Amino acid sequence: MIKFDTSHAHLQENIFDYQKAVTLAHTQLHEKSGAGNDFVGWVDWPKSYDHEEFERIKAAAKRLEGQCDVLLVCGIGGSYLGARAAIEMMRGLYCQNKPEVIFIGNTFSSTYFKQVEAYIQDKEIVLNVISKSGTTTETAMAFRMLKQLMEKKYSKEECQRRILATTDKARGTLKELADKEGYETFVIPDDIGGRYSVLTAVGLLPMALAGIDIDAVMKGFAQAYEDLKNPDLHDNPAYQYAVARRILENSGKDAEMLVTYEPQMAMIAEWWKQLFGESEGKEGKGILPCSATFSTDLHSLGQFIQEGKKMLYETLLLVEAPTLDGTFPSDAENLDNMNYLAGKSLDWVNKMACQGTLEAHEVTGDVPNLIITMPDMREETFGYMCYFFFKACAVSVYLLNVNPFNQPGVEVYKKNMFRLLGKN
Amino acid sequence: MIKFDTSHAHLQENIFDYQKAVTLAHTQLHEKSGAGNDFVGWVDWPKSYDHEEFERIKAAAKRLEGQCDVLLVCGIGGSYLGARAAIEMMRGLYCQNKPEVIFIGNTFSSTYFKQVEAYIQDKEIVLNVISKSGTTTETAMAFRMLKQLMEKKYSKEECQRRILATTDKARGTLKELADKEGYETFVIPDDIGGRYSVLTAVGLLPMALAGIDIDAVMKGFAQAYEDLKNPDLHDNPAYQYAVARRILENSGKDAEMLVTYEPQMAMIAEWWKQLFGESEGKEGKGILPCSATFSTDLHSLGQFIQEGKKMLYETLLLVEAPTLDGTFPSDAENLDNMNYLAGKSLDWVNKMACQGTLEAHEVTGDVPNLIITMPDMREETFGYMCYFFFKACAVSVYLLNVNPFNQPGVEVYKKNMFRLLGKN
Numbered sequence: 107m108i109k110f111d112t113s114h115a116h117l118q119e120n121i122f123d124y125q126k127a128v129t130l131a132h133t134q135l136h137e138k139s140g141a142g143n144d145f146v147g148w149v150d151w152p153k154s155y156d157h158e159e160f161e162r163i164k165a166a167a168k169r170l171e172g173q174c175d176v177l178l179v180c181g182i183g184g185s186y187l188g189a190r191a192a193i194e195m196m197r198g199l200y201c202q203n204k205p206e207v208i209f210i211g212n213t214f215s216s217t218y219f220k221q222v223e224a225y226i227q228d229k230e231i232v233l234n235v236i237s238k239s240g241t242t243t244e245t246a247m248a249f250r251m252l253k254q255l256m257e258k259k260y261s262k263e264e265c266q267r268r269i270l271a272t273t274d275k276a277r278g279t280l281k282e283l284a285d286k287e288g289y290e291t292f293v294i295p296d297d298i299g300g301r302y303s304v305l306t307a308v309g310l311l312p313m314a315l316a317g318i319d320i321d322a323v324m325k326g327f328a329q330a331y332e333d334l335k336n337p338d339l340h341d342n343p344a345y346q347y348a349v350a351r352r353i354l355e356n357s358g359k360d361a362e363m364l365v366t367y368e369p370q371m372a373m374i375a376e377w378w379k380q381l382f383g384e385s386e387g388k389e390g391k392g393i394l395p396c397s398a399t400f401s402t403d404l405h406s407l408g409q410f411i412q413e414g415k416k417m418l419y420e421t422l423l424l425v426e427a428p429t430l431d432g433t434f435p436s437d438a439e440n441l442d443n444m445n446y447l448a449g450k451s452l453d454w455v456n457k458m459a460c461q462g463t464l465e466a467h468e469v470t471g472d473v474p475n476l477i478i479t480m481p482d483m484r485e486e487t488f489g490y491m492c493y494f495f496f497k498a499c500a501v502s503v504y505l506l507n508v509n510p511f512n513q514p515g516v517e518v519y520k521k522n523m524f525r526l527l528g529k530n
Numbered sequence: 531m532i533k534f535d536t537s538h539a540h541l542q543e544n545i546f547d548y549q550k551a552v553t554l555a556h557t558q559l560h561e562k563s564g565a566g567n568d569f570v571g572w573v574d575w576p577k578s579y580d581h582e583e584f585e586r587i588k589a590a591a592k593r594l595e596g597q598c599d600v601l602l603v604c605g606i607g608g609s610y611l612g613a614r615a616a617i618e619m620m621r622g623l624y625c626q627n628k629p630e631v632i633f634i635g636n637t638f639s640s641t642y643f644k645q646v647e648a649y650i651q652d653k654e655i656v657l658n659v660i661s662k663s664g665t666t667t668e669t670a671m672a673f674r675m676l677k678q679l680m681e682k683k684y685s686k687e688e689c690q691r692r693i694l695a696t697t698d699k700a701r702g703t704l705k706e707l708a709d710k711e712g713y714e715t716f717v718i719p720d721d722i723g724g725r726y727s728v729l730t731a732v733g734l735l736p737m738a739l740a741g742i743d744i745d746a747v748m749k750g751f752a753q754a755y756e757d758l759k760n761p762d763l764h765d766n767p768a769y770q771y772a773v774a775r776r777i778l779e780n781s782g783k784d785a786e787m788l789v790t791y792e793p794q795m796a797m798i799a800e801w802w803k804q805l806f807g808e809s810e811g812k813e814g815k816g817i818l819p820c821s822a823t824f825s826t827d828l829h830s831l832g833q834f835i836q837e838g839k840k841m842l843y844e845t846l847l848l849v850e851a852p853t854l855d856g857t858f859p860s861d862a863e864n865l866d867n868m869n870y871l872a873g874k875s876l877d878w879v880n881k882m883a884c885q886g887t888l889e890a891h892e893v894t895g896d897v898p899n900l901i902i903t904m905p906d907m908r909e910e911t912f913g914y915m916c917y918f919f920f921k922a923c924a925v926s927v928y929l930l931n932v933n934p935f936n937q938p939g940v941e942v943y944k945k946n947m948f949r950l951l952g953k954n
Contacts, residue, residue, distance in 0.1 A: 183829025200632075200645035208624075212826045214883050216876035217907075218793050220854035221624035244825060246866050247858060247879070254859060283865040300829075360784065360841050361818060369642050380830030387838025394785060394834065394841060396820045401668060402636045404943055405607025405724075406804030410818065412939030414811025417784050417818060430644035434671060435678060441707040442670050446953055452640035455671070455951065459638050462946030470942050483641075515836030518894050519828055522886030527879065529870055 107329065107490045110343035111477040112350050114468045115419065118357045124349045124505070125339050131504035132337035132345070135497075140504060142511030147297030148496055151305065152324070152331035159293060160324070163307060166270060166290060167314035174268075175204060175229035178222075178252060179312045180211035181236030182244045183380065184300020185272070188492075189312035191377035192304060195483050196318050198370045198429060205232070207316050211248035219248060223255065231256065232315060236272040236308055238294045240280025243523070266290075272307045299511055301381045302496055305489065319485050326489030333490075334497050343478075344494045347421075348502035350476055351393060354419045359474065361394040361418040363411070367460050368425055370483065372399050374491075375423075381495055385510040386503040401459045408463075412471040419474040420467060424460065427482040428453045531753065531914045534767035535901040536774050538892045539843065542781045548773045548929070549763050555928035556761035556769070559921075564928060566935030571721030572920055575729065576748070576755035583717060584748070587731060590694060590714060591738035598692075599628060599653035602646075602676060603736045604635035605660030606668045607804065608724020609696070612916075613736035615801035616728060619907050620742050622794045622853060629656070631740050635672035643672060647679065655680065656739060660696040660732055662718045664704025667947070673704075690714075696731045723935055725805045726920055729913065743909050750913030757914075758921050767902075768918045771845075772926035774900055775817060778843045783898065785818040785842040787835070791884050792849055794907065796823050798915075799847075805919055809934040810927040825883045832887075836895040843898040844891060848884065851906040852877045 112121065134140025135149055147154075179189055190209050197203070210222055233256060235249045256265050271284035272292040284291045292307035303309065305327055314320050334344050351362065362382070364375045375397035386392040396418075398407050411420070434455070436448035447455065467473040478494075480487050503510035536545065558564025559573055571578075603613055614633050621627070634646055657680060659673045680689050695708035696716040708715045716731035727733065729751055738744050758768050775786065786806070788799045799821035810816040820842075822831050835844070858879070860872035871879065891897040902918075904911050927934035 182826065186826075187830060198641055198645045200642075200649040202649060212829075213791075213793055213823070214825055214876065214880035215792050215794075215852070216855040216880065217622055217853040218624075219876060220856050221622045223856075225624040225626060240866060243879070243883075246868050247871065247876075250861060250866055250868055251856075251859065254861070279866055286865060360839060367637075368639050369637055370639075376830065383831050383834040383838070387834025387836075389837065390840060392834055392838040394818075394820070394839065395831075396818070399637070401638055401943075402606065402610075405636075405940065406611060406800065407807050407819075408943065409937045409939040410807040410811025410816055412811075412942055413813065414807070414816040415784060415818065416814060428639070429641040431640040432644050432647075432675075435675065437674060437678070441710060442664060442674055442703055444670050444674055447671065447951065450951075452638065452643060452671075455667070456638035456640065458950040459667075459943070459947050462948075462950050463943040465946045466942035471939070513833045515833040515838075515895070516829065518836055518890035519825075519832065519883070519887040522889045523883050524886075526882040526886050527871065 107326070107333065107481060107487065108343060108494050109479040110346050111479070112346065114464060115350060115354065115474040115476050117350060117353045117474070119353045121346055121349045121353070122339050124352070127505055128339055128345050128349060128501060129337045131501045134504060135500055141509035145297055145299045145302070145511035147295050148302040151298065152328040152493065155306070155324070156293065159307060160310070162290070163292065163311050163314050164320065166311065170232050170267070170315060172204070173230060174232040175206065176226050176231045177205040177207045177312065177315050178226070178231055178233045179207060179209050179236065180233060180245055180249050180252065181308070182212040182242060184303050185236035185245070185308055186212045187373070187377040187380050188304025188309040191373040192309055192313050192488055193316050193318065194370050194373045196485060196488055197316065203317055205316065207312065210252070211235070211245035214244055219251065223251070232268045232270070234270045234272060234312055234315065235280065236294070237280050238274050239278045240273060240283065270311060272311055301384055304377070305492055322485035323489040326486030327493055329486070330490040330493035334493060344498040345501055347476065347478065347498045348505065351502050352505050354474055355393050359393070359417065359419045361396055363418055363420045364395065364397045364423055365400055365420050366423050367400050367456055368428070368483065369399055369402070371423065371425070372397070378495060381499050384513050384516070385499050386506055386508055388508050388515065391506055391508055400463060404463060411467055411473055416472060419476065421476045421478065422460070422464070424477060424479045425483055426479060428456070429483050531750070531757070531905060531911065532767060532918050533903040534770050535903070536770065538888060539774060539778065539898040539900050541774060541777045541898070543777045545770055545773045545777065546763050548776070551929055552763055552769050552773060552925060553761045555925045558928060559924055565933035569721055569723045569726070569935035571719050572726040575722065576752040576917065579730070579748070580717065583731060584734070587716065587735050587738050588744065590735065594656050594692070594739060596628070597654060598656040599630065600650050600655045601629040601631045601736065601739050602650070602655055602657045603631060603633050603660070604657060604669055604673050604676065606636040606666060608727050609660035609669070609732055610636045611797070611801040611804050612728025612733040615797040616733055616737050616912055617740050617742065618794050618797045620909060620912055621740065627741055629740065631736065634676070635659070635669035638668055643675065647675070656692045656694070658694045658696060658736055658739065659704065660718070661704050662698050663702045664697060664707065694735060696735055725808055728801070729916055746909035747913040750910030751917050753910070754914040754917035758917065768922040769925055771900065771902065771922045772929065775926050776929050778898055779817050783817070783841065783843045785820055787842050787844045788819065788821045788847055789824055789844050790847050791824050791880055792852070792907065793823055793826070795847065795849070796821070802919060805923050808937050808940070809923050810930055810932055812932050812939065815930055815932055824887060828887060835891055835897055840896060843900065845900045845902065846884070846888070848901060848903045849907055850903060852880070853907050
């Protein structure tokens with residue numbers, strides 16, 4: 107379903123020379139014997155996920171269908187990026203279906219919170235709060251304020267219907283609060299870290315509430331599990347990508363720019379940045395993840411990529427079939443001289459821009475390009491893509507001799523902040 | 531109005547040792563004697579801008595006030611980023627004032643175009659098309675389709691009222707078309723490049739149509755002109771920033787991450803990326819511009835910054851007074867254990883997060899931090915900030931011995947694309 111192409115990357119090593127190291131990493135992943143093996147629950151998740159809970163997610167979405175102008179998703183990091191990336195990719199940026207989805211609890215900005223608060227004042231809302239412990243400060247603060255707002259707006263029973271908590275299965279502040287208030291709860295598994303959690307209740311519940319067909323998502327996820335379970339590099343494009351990144355890093359490329367040609371994929375790039383950056387940015391190692399949306403950013407970052415410091419490579423994340431297309435119209439007067447494109451599909455022009463840019467960057471600019479191609483931006487493809495990147499990331503980081511599943515550096519700012527906030 | 535602080539950057543050279551080179555760059559800028567001197571019209575623009583046209587911009591906004599649900603701004607690169615950055619910073623992300631502003635003509639994505647087209651179908655619209663020549667393909671394609679849509683929706687006279695063109699003063703495809711159709715036109719000056727154009731009609735007209743007080747913007751812009759006209763580094767924080775970037779680059783930092791703590795500033799970072807990346811990314815030189823919004827991205831890129839490869843420094847773009855603030859409420863039951871913050875202002879918590887993060891990245895993470903502090907996100911500050919970054923950028927790039935005002939690399943993909951599109 108997903109194709110990987112290194113023919114524009116001018117790799118200075120042979121990918122297949124890495125077979126032995128890849129097989130070892132693969133075995134460590136599947137046998138849960140490598141670094142961070144407490145957090146590899148995602149590896150078998152396409153098979154092992156809780157089917158009873160999955161049905162509860164769909165039932166909750168069904169129950170609330172049509173009763174909500176705005177869905178508030180309150181979470182940060184892995185409890186924010188995956189759901190947002192999924193919903194934007196599959197619904198697009200100007201989807202007219204209800205509910206509108208607003209992400210909150212992902213910032214301390216007072217202006218952001220107060221503006222959203224005013225915006226939702228007269229709207230019907232549903233709130234999904236997502237936090238493993240319930241103590242993540244951004245999310246806990248926003249949740250308290252939104253809970254109070256909803257308790258003013260709705261009866262206790264209505265709040266119980268309209269507030270859904272995704273949290274630890276048994277303990278923690280949020281779990282206790284939710285049980286006491288009578289909110290339905292969904293589970294963040296113990297052995298799946300935030301950045302690998304988009305196809306647990308963390309991402310699936312917001313997707314379902316936003317009207318996305320999560321059965322199709324999980325179908326693609328399961329397909330990828332089957333397609334990518336072979337460690338043989340010849341048969342595994344995810345592992346090829348894992349290796350290609352390391353080869354490019356070895357040749358002096360310190361930054362990877364994930365490039366899409368669809369604005370609705372911009373948040374996929376943000377999700378990818380967390381996945382790769384947080385997994386490998388340790389011990390003074392790792393490739394700096396950055397991103398761009400073309401052709402938009404060809405008119406901003408394009409100059410640097412083409413002629414600036416030769417420190418980066420691009421990874422194109424391309425889509426074969428756009429969700430919507432149209433035909434460029436003719437114009438009798440042709441005052442704009444654009445009739446040479448009349449009758450062409452809009453997407454064809456996008457594809458030509460991509461081809462021309464690839465040639466410009468690769469040949470003239472001497473910038474290596476890896477190419478990942480997906481069939482479309484629909485549900486099955488999304489599920490497939492998640493597993494593709496999960497496996498690619500885990501193996502790529504094992505090749506660097508780094509634990510892909512912890513994030514010790516994220517705690518440092520929190521510790522300082524808690525001291526300044528006067529938290530015990 | 532804007533303060534600059536290097537005390538967390540551990541600079542390995544003395545900024546003031548660069549005085550001679552800075553004075554030379556300053557003189558070349560003000561006397562129009564350096565590289566790219568055809569494009570330094572922005573230097574005196576706070577004084578020399580066309581006051582008659584400025585009044586026409588305000589009159590157009592006044593005339594269309596209240597008659598528009600959606601303002602479509604059709605442009606790309608410098609004809610997109612500045613206006614979007616300005617409007618988001620000053621209005622915020624969930625502003626409820628009309629019009630809603632949608633940016634278009636900045637992508638070839640068919641899905642994006644078709645979704646916006648459906649979204650505006652039953653809404654009252656005003657269209658501002660922005661293109662120097664009128665031949666920029668993304669913008670010209672979108673404009674033709676939107677023009678046809680508006681001609682179906684409105685009478686010829688109404689289209690003449692509702693379509694505004696910002697283009698060359700005298701020639702080019704768009705100027706000819708606009709004159710023939712009877713659209714009011716506004717001028718993109720010949721001697722100001724796209725990325726320096728936000729305070730010409732290019733950015734001012736969308737801002738005014740969006741209800742922003744452009745008199746106040748230009749007041750801040752003029753204030754910065756006065757405050758930053760002294761080449762003495764002791765008195766010029768913009769030039770200090772220009773030098774500090776080069777010192778950090780000399781010490782092996784290849785990437786600069788512009789960090790804000792306000793989601794409504796995220797597009798300012800995108801605008802800044804074009805300004806700096808396109809100005810200095812030439813001849814194999816330049817610092818890779820990237821960006822993050824904290825605390826959101828502390829939960830994604832934070833790990834890499836804290837413990838990953840030591841290749842980057844941060845530039846914090848901080849805001850003293852938020853546009854809106856609130857008080858964190860108490861809760862009788864305190865089920866979430868958050869009462870220790872009850873009575874605190876939301877913005878105070880944001881400031882503590884910033885202080886804790888600065889310490890984490892600087893001290894524990896060994897990442898240099900430059901700090902630029904602005905008083906607020908209001909009109910005067912926006913105008914002031916633009917000039918601050920313009921001068922900082924131009925001088926910083928002159929110090930690198932690069933022409934800050936051309937962008938030869940942007941043409942390469944276009945040339946290839948035109949060949950593939952079959953354009954003569």
